[in-house]
Amino acid sequence: MLEILPTPAEGFALVTLRGDINSASAPQVEQAITAALAGQNPPRCVLDLSGLTYTSSAGLRVFLACAKRIKTAGGTFVLCAVQPAVYDVLDVSGFTRILTLAPDLAAARLLFPS
Amino acid sequence: MHAVPHEGGGDRESATRTAVVAGGIDLAITLAALLAAHSAVILADFCKTSLEFMAVLLAWITIRRIQRGVNHQFDYGVGKLENLSSLIVGLLMFLCLVVIVANAVRSLLHPAHISGVGVWISGVAQVVYAVVNSRLYLQSRRLGRERNSPLLTAQAGLFLTKAVGNGFILLSLALSSLLGAYSWALYIDPAASLIIASSILFAALGIFKNSTLDLLDRTLEENQQIAILRSLAKHFERYEELREIRSRRSGSQVFVEILLGFPPAQPAAEVEAVARELKADLEKEITGSRVTIAIA
Numbered sequence: 001m002l003e004i005l006p007t008p009a010e011g012f013a014l015v016t017l018r019g020d021i022n023s024a025s026a027p028q029v030e031q032a033i034t035a036a037l038a039g040q041n042p043p044r045c046v047l048d049l050s051g052l053t054y055t056s057s058a059g060l061r062v063f064l065a066c067a068k069r070i071k072t073a074g075g076t077f078v079l080c081a082v083q084p085a086v087y088d089v090l091d092v093s094g095f096t097r098i099l100t101l102a103p104d105l106a107a108a109r110l111l112f113p114s
Numbered sequence: 115m116h117a118v119p120h121e122g123g124g125d126r127e128s129a130t131r132t133a134v135v136a137g138g139i140d141l142a143i144t145l146a147a148l149l150a151a152h153s154a155v156i157l158a159d160f161c162k163t164s165l166e167f168m169a170v171l172l173a174w175i176t177i178r179r180i181q182r183g184v185n186h187q188f189d190y191g192v193g194k195l196e197n198l199s200s201l202i203v204g205l206l207m208f209l210c211l212v213v214i215v216a217n218a219v220r221s222l223l224h225p226a227h228i229s230g231v232g233v234w235i236s237g238v239a240q241v242v243y244a245v246v247n248s249r250l251y252l253q254s255r256r257l258g259r260e261r262n263s264p265l266l267t268a269q270a271g272l273f274l275t276k277a278v279g280n281g282f283i284l285l286s287l288a289l290s291s292l293l294g295a296y297s298w299a300l301y302i303d304p305a306a307s308l309i310i311a312s313s314i315l316f317a318a319l320g321i322f323k324n325s326t327l328d329l330l331d332r333t334l335e336e337n338q339q340i341a342i343l344r345s346l347a348k349h350f351e352r353y354e355e356l357r358e359i360r361s362r363r364s365g366s367q368v369f370v371e372i373l374l375g376f377p378p379a380q381p382a383a384e385v386e387a388v389a390r391e392l393k394a395d396l397e398k399e400i401t402g403s404r405v406t407i408a409i410a
Contacts, residue, residue: 057339064346065356072354093340094347 003051004032011112012044012076013037014105018051021059030062043075046108050081060093067099076100080108126266129253130174133269136246137167143239151232154221155286158214158307159236162279162314165210166272169203173265194364196265200325203268207275207318214311218304225300228290237287244280247273262402263366264328271317279310331362334370338400342370345395352388357410368403370396375410385409 002025003018013036021029037043045066055063063079070077080102082090090096102108141163148160176199251273258266286306293299333339342359355375362369372392376385389407396405 057336057343060340060343061356061359064343064350068350068354068356089340092344094344098347098350 002028004028006032006036007048009046009109012046013040014046014048016048016051020053021055021062023056023058026056026058026062029059030066033062033066037070037075040075041073043070043073043077044112045070045075046078046080046102046105046112048081048105048108049079049083049086050104052083052086055086055089057093060089060095063090063095063099076111078102078108078111080105125257126261126263127174127177129250129257129266130170130177130269133170133250133254133273134167134174136243136250137163137170140239140243140246141167143235147232147236147239149232150235151228151230152226153228153230153233153236153287153290154217154304155228155283155290155307155310156232156236157217158310159279159283161213161217162210162276162310165206166276169206169272170269172199172202173269176265194329196263196366197325197329197364200264200268200321201329203272204318204322204325207272207314207321211311211314211318214307214314218307218311221304221307222301225304227294227300228287228303233287233291237284240280240284240287244277244284247277247280251277260401261366262368264324265366268321268325271321275313275317278313282306282310328363331364334361334363334368334400338368341399342372342396345392345399346372348395349388349392355410366402368400370400370403370405371408372405373408373410 001019002021003016005016005018007014007016013033015029015032015036017029019025033045033047037045047063067077078100079090081104082101087096087101090099090101100111102111144156144160144163147156176195179195251270254266254270254273257263258270283306286302290299290302293302334342339359339361342361346356346359353374354377357373357375358371359373360371374389376388389409393405393407397403
């Protein structure tokens with residue numbers, strides 16, 4: 001079960017994920033990120049993963065595709081407050097080397113100077 | 115017409131041929147024991163042995179067909195012979211289950227002492243075949259993992275079931291014979307056959323489930339999906355867009371298709387280099403895989 005909460009924020013798109021990402025819910029995550037970035041140039045997105053307890057490879061695929069798309073457009077993509085179980089999956093997949101991770105939302109905000 | 119031999123099939127065929135020979139001898143001995151004994155367990159054992167012999171024979175025929183090579187009429191589908199054979203193995207196990215349960219119920223309703231020289235024949239045979247089946251199980255399991263073959267994995271399940279069955283039959287015959295003075299000992303024979311039936315059921319369910327999902331072109335397991343993503347992360351800076359990842363299994367072969375986007379101005383040689391390296395990385399990491407990198 002996954003809850004996706006796009007939240008208005010100053011200077012970037014904030015999407016909060018709570019629950020688990022699996023093959024069924026992964027497309028919804030991608031749609032939410034795409035919708036949140038609509039009209040942004042360059043695209044700037046923060047995913048708040050403080051409530052995300054698990055992600056399958058489908059979720060990782062969404063992170064990779066979004067990170068690539070945003071970076072190609074000259075934007076910034078940050079994952080913040082990653083839980084240990086999710087961090088382990090990101091690490092095993094080599095994603096910790098290519099994604100920007102912030103310990104919490106406050107640290108993520110500092111990456112987007114107003 | 116040129117036929118392409120299937121790679122790495124020699125070990126698999128050898129293991130299966132050994133299993134066919136062993137199964138044939140087991141069948142002959144079990145038939146002799148059945149004809150010379152009155153025992154629910156020995157009857158169940160004969161039925162099971164007959165079906166298992168047919169299963170390994172079918173597996174051997176399938177592996178020989180695959181190893182002879184394909185003639186490009188079924189580029190993707192030839193691997194499904196393994197899945198179909200595994201399904202037939204599973205179906206034969208269900209048939210065996212029905213025979214054993216029916217016989218056990220009959221014996222429970224009308225219990226009788228086991229008797230006949232066939233009991234001794236069966237006992238000795240169970241000891242020998244427990245050793246043989248255990249060895250074949252370990253061999254098939256190892257080859258099944260190395261070759262990523264669902265057929266050999268199914269066979270390993272079959273041999274394990276046989277080895278466990280051998281142990282139970284031996285124990286059942288021994289207890290039924292030694293404790294014949296007790297009235298409750300009449301029920302040891304059919305009860306043991308039901309335990310054998312339950313182990314067959316579990317093995318058959320697993321084989322059926324896995325083979326059916328593969329025949330439906332199931333995508334790869336989670337650990338292999340992560341391996342794909344790991345390779346893509348490794349080459350993250352070298353492509354512009356990740357469009358799609360598709361994967362499926364056909365027998366022991368795995369097919370992975372990745373659609374990537376590149377900047378229009380990027381030279382074709384560089385794009386080719388990225389595709390080549392990514393393909394090599396993945397085919398090294400996922401055993402039996404054929405990777406296609408498509409350019410969007």
